Amino acid sequence: MIELYYWTTPNGHKITIFLEEAGMDYEIHPVNISTGEQFAEAFLRIAPNNRIPAIRDTAPADGGAPISIFESGAILEYLAEKSGEFLPAVPRDKYNVLQWLYWQxxxxxxxxxxxxxxxxxxxxxxxxxxxxxxxxxxxLYGVLNKQLADKEYIAGAYSIADMACYPWIVPYERQQQNLDDFPNLKRWFNAMAARPAVQRAYARAKEVNEASTVTPESRTILFGQAAR
Ligand SMILES: N[C@@H](CCC(=O)N[C@@H](CS)C(=O)NCC(=O)O)C(=O)O
Structure with a gap:
């Protein structure tokens, strides 16, 4: 069982997309970052950077103690290796995917x-x-648009690189970008949006948090952090 420490943000969506695509058993533990739940002691033991997402795998492949991981890229790599999906094993293909994951x-x-x-x-x-x-x-949209000129997905076959990038393109209007300027990216974006697992992942988000609002209190929590 994968315990997913999650909130409804782009980095959180990456992991629900993976888990839905792979059909893995998972349980969502909401961490409301607008109210400061990311500073709870129990969460910081799993995610010392006080950021979602994080996971705890209660049944790791080696049969040992539960493994916890923070940083969405590391989580995607871990889950891909555990499931044997969405990250090729052959180094040439694997690093083709990983370079785009790290680019994201x-x-x-x-x-x-x-x-x-x-x-x-x-x-x-x-x-x-x-x-x-x-x-x-x-x-960066231009780089992705060029990469997608002759490929269905970012690294050729569908992979964790697509799952990492898609949630960051979803708010393209808020980012003051026009997808019509990037036809290959737009084609990929629509293909991603049409995937049933991606739709299930965003539906889970709605169950956890109907509408995210930024209040003066959440602004102070999110944007007023320092080391102490
Ligand atoms: N590099 C990290 C970034 C994680 C991150 O920035 N998470 C945000 C939500 S998307 C967060 O938890 N923010 C809480 C805070 O700023 O206190 C990852 O990809 O996991």
């Missing part, structure tokens, strides 16, 4: 995240920051 983790996710922050949440409008992240998001 180090590029698309953080840059689109800063885009969301400065365009929607920052208490003051800072045109330089807004333009910087909207443009960088645009550049």
């Amino acid at each position: 983790m180090a590029g698309l996710g953080p840059m689109a995240g800063q885009n969301h922050h400065f365009v929607q949440y920052a208490p003051e409008r800072i045109p330089y920051a807004m333009e910087r992240y909207v443009k960088e998001t645009n550049r």
Whole structure:
């Protein structure tokens, strides 16, 4: 059984997409990051970075003690290896997938995240920051569009790279991007949205959290963090 510590955000959706695609047994443990549940001692023991998602595998393949993992990219890799799905075993193909997974983790996710922050949440409008992240998001969309010119999915066959990227393209309008400028990306996006497992993953999100709202309190919790 996989215990999934989860909230209804792009990084959370990556893992429900995987679990739905693989048909693995899982149980959602909601961690409401708007009310500060990510700072609970029990959660920090699994996820010391106070960020969702995290998992706890109560039946690891080696038959040993439960394994807990944080960071969505590491979780996707772990689940892919455990299930034998969505990450090829042959190094040439495996690293083709992993380079795009890490591209999402180090590029698309953080840059689109800063885009969301400065365009929607920052208490003051800072045109330089807004333009910087909207443009960088645009550049990254262009990279993905080019990659998808001759491939059905990002690394050829459907993989954890697609599951990592898709939830970060879903808010394209909020990121001030127009999918019509990226026809290959748009075709892939529509194919992803039509997958039954992806639809089930987003339906689970609605069950957990009907509508996410950012309040002055949640703003302080999410955007006022420092080491202490
Ligand atoms: N690199 C991490 C990022 C995780 C992350 O930023 N999670 C956000 C939600 S998408 C979160 O938990 N935020 C809580 C907070 O900022 O305190 C991953 O991919 O798992």
